Amino acid sequence: MSAVRSLRKLGRAALLGSSSRHALPDAIEHVAKAHRAHHPGADLDILRRAYVLAESSHRGQMRKSGEPYITHPLAVTLILAELGAETTTLTASLLHDTVEDTDVTLDQVREEFGEEVSYLVDGVTKLEKVDYGAAAEPETFRKMLVATGNDVRVMSIKLADRLHNMRTLGVMRPEKQARIARVTRDVLIPLAERLGVQALKTELEDLVFAVLHPEEYARTRELIREHNAGPDPLAEIAESVRAVLREAGIAAEVLIRPRHFLSVHRVLAKRGELGPCDFGRLLILVAENADCYAVLGELHTCFTPVMSEFKDFIAVPKFNLYQSLHTAFADPRGRVAEVLVRTRRMHRVAEAGVIALGDPHRTSGDEAADGGERADPTRPGWLERLLEWQSHAPDPDTFWAELRDDLAQDREITVFCTDPGGTGRVATLHLPAGATCVDAAYARYGAAGHALVGARLDGQLTPLGTVLRDGDALQLLMAPEGASGPSPQWLEHARTPTARIAIRAWLDSRPRESRAQDAARPEPEADAPAAGGAAERVRAERVREKPAAVTEPPGAPVRLARCCTPVPPDAVVGFAVRGGAVTAHRENCPTVARMTAAGRETVPVRWQASDAGCRVTLYAESLSRPHLLADLTEAIAAEGAAVVFAEVEPPREHRVRHTYTLLLPDAGDLPRLMRAMRDVPGVYDVVRATRDQGSS
Template structure:
């Protein structure tokens, strides 16, 4: 589109005369604003926005997008304010221009933090109006087409950010033509010599197979014409960047890659797609395992087509993509199809467009949940261009997930609350581990429990950005809530020792403490106490009521000094029970902070000797009256060797309502075995019942609770 008149003539195919005039007015406004400015190549600057508008015109975009393309550099490069554009062209166009202008300021090749922060800006702009990213992608595409005017270092920098960010986004939005051209242009700029050599090798290879390709095409044409099937066929050129990535990452040679040629068959109806598939399978044998039906189950970016690969007997295999004209348009233009004259799409295709829009909405949700911009961009890159698997809900709804996704990823894809309360799953009607990778075609049913919550270990196997960000968000929120509650209990205990309650805290003393610590409120103070970052006794002393009589405070302090913190076993992640002494309800216990958690030890544990010398580091603890959870209790058993010994021990423990979590046996000699047995019990009384049953077994010679670091018998 070298001139505005040529562009206007092209636009008249899908825009009204009034809309074409608005686009022309935006062009003349931009031409005047950029008067005197030139590009690196020496051309007048207005050539660039005109070319960007031309790219959008080829997509059939609406007049507002085209006006924004004409004006997208005006705010940044000419000093004309946003309000002036709003007055001239309306709110929508000015917001689009403003969104693109903010993206133009991004510098992806700087520090990782800057890249991540700027990527968040892109997501926010996309969520407000996705046409912002369409204009930006067109802007980047024209810049890549004219990148030769830049210096070599600039070419490499721009090419890298194009490969890392812009091309994957275009692919995720279903814009195949834009993605492949961006990738090939960026590949040529980043690896110029490799690009030239690979391009020559591919051209030579295709020329050597030209006769065979034409012969296969002729046979297919003859068969489809004989059956009176409406169709058109085009050979699909393999793109250089795609070939290079296969050679690099899959260790495939060029000959192997080029041994499969690709052809598009486009027809007029879905019924004819399946009819053509049958005719081709009757003509050539299909390669087992290569058929994919993306018409019935579209890809996450809205792509639809039938894929099959055929043995041709001509020295190469033929991959065939079969689709309708409408699907062809969506495959090439993606989400851009929903504007302009292309907006009259079928419900099936509009549903595919909504998938891409839901992905953008999901990005915004992840952005809101992420703890930092670096965490956010990590999640997004996992989701940019996944290899999908398709699974079903029990009601038959199709869910698309990245390859390697687990039932936990599935649960979060259904709903965040389902993921947060997931405790198990059925896959095809059978219980399955939450970490097992899902396969296409499986039916997944999630088991939930309202009292359950995400496990830190899930982060080691989930693959979707939504699952990872949701788990981290929940754990951070839960940790803060638990920290505040634990800190409140610790400060209440310390304040009682000083003779007052938290309700009596002096406002002046609290404000001074907040100013000194640069914290925003009492909850922040309680959180730091709960995390072990502040000593509760010191904070309590700072916050005591100022009007109190010193003698009265001291007296009440003596009265409260005997109080201890009550452990109920339901405190959450911040209270941990030491694995050196395995304390049980009924044991005397002490506590201290380690690694941001309150560690509960048996009071006779050897590991408490050092910090018990410092009262500020020692917390007096007592057990609550109604503890519901179970605790680990290791046992060491010496018994007569017997091949049924382990089942006998496990059965007796089970009869005493204990859960066996682990059993290890070491044969001392032909007659004696040593068994280490790990049980889950409720308290010391429960453990005593288990020990009593085990001692009744005639094979048991010696039995003791493992208390390796306890100084005396408990």
């Protein structure tokens, strides 16, 4: 009720205004006070002018709660001011609904308040349903994310806007509450996490928890109420920690940080029951980074550490700027307390994330004047990836589904990718946890990732579906452009929207028959690279007793026999098979002799000129040794051939046989390829396949 009374008070103040034209209106004094706490020298005149425009333009508009509409932009601006947002963000926040809901135009905002404020207001302005229909919501988020790519303050305002709307959601119909809560859960909360704005994220989580899981929320609330009714054992433990740190001469502030509702619920679900110290954690704030480790040393010396709970996010920050030491210890009575140790600056960034970093467009001089703090975080890797794949999302539904899926990946890994060919160049790839070699290929090469034929992790060949780990050293083996392409199975390996959208687009661009052939293609062995490829084409000519005088003889679908895999300029002969198709064999294939002896009629066929390449199967006979398969595959890739299928038979008397089905850009390259394979140490013969596999 106190929050409602506060909103009503703000509304009355907004309508009454101030007695002096140049004085700060009473309604924004609380905003100004919070703003001065973080920015003592801020010029508040622009806030006064923004408020006057917002109040006059929204005058007469009411919220569903019955409050004057101006209470909403005021509440959103106060949220941002308390988190330390700079003046431009607060100005745009006061005006964020004017262009959408009043007669104020974007040009007016630009003329009165400048380009930056105009950009931020435009970034959070929704697209009209009358123009976009059901696509309005996903396309609004797409527009907002693109704007965030240039200025993260756009999303800061949106998050604060959603938080205040969630606080006042009770006036909506239950079905609308649930719909808004689900979008908040799937999109806004993950964005708050990725931007490091924990203060907004945790409250949004609790508000969504209350709407979507009311029974669990009520039980959790009762557990917290019962805990708060008695003494908190963490208070006694905190005092013990203070004494230890005082004795060690470490200046530190020791606080009890209560868990929010959803956090308590998660602990309960994980452990099955809650201990007396599970309702909060100790937060220890110090001045310098070195003090964090000094505190850690004292805690682990004077108490019994729970080493499985230790994490160092100072040496290795999270991808959302978060830094802190996490640990846990047991006191002499066996009570286990979880602890967060961080500097005060780390704490400010942990709570406010990108909001605490201020204006991303400040000059280096402005940065130095602000104490040398980092002003412009390099655009996060996840945002770069999101902006890239969204530009290729073909429709709003695909974008919306992929966005939710992408944001569900809550961890990021770093992979070091070495370019093929011995150039020595190493690219640093930032990928979501769970990404595979396929994802890395598209992250590194974009649509050219279609040419992936293999991958090596730490020098060893690995399947394309291998899940990568943080810090992996990866080499991607690529075929010549156009010589290979993804198979439908790649969709099972792809975890990122960038890869999935590109693969689907490639598959959709192919004829249905080609897709069916790709789907039927066997998966490669675990230690062999996989690749797709264009099929060779050969034309069949049926013999007539009296050939007709035609410029192009009648044709039939032709496929190449797998038993001998002919390539130009091999002499070939065809046999009719069921369905009206023709299978082409090399003339010296054993199958030809057997089928001719059985009375099967041959069908003359000839090669058709084509730049689609050719397919061939080779046997490589070799002595067994480590890394032989990797070296052979690398030699094949260096010659521009794509590996369609690879198989290694078990060694016999230290000898091993490799079977490769390869796609060559030009059949004339085959002799050079076979010589290159024979040059691999340990390989003593490479021959064409002439297996007798029975009837075609």
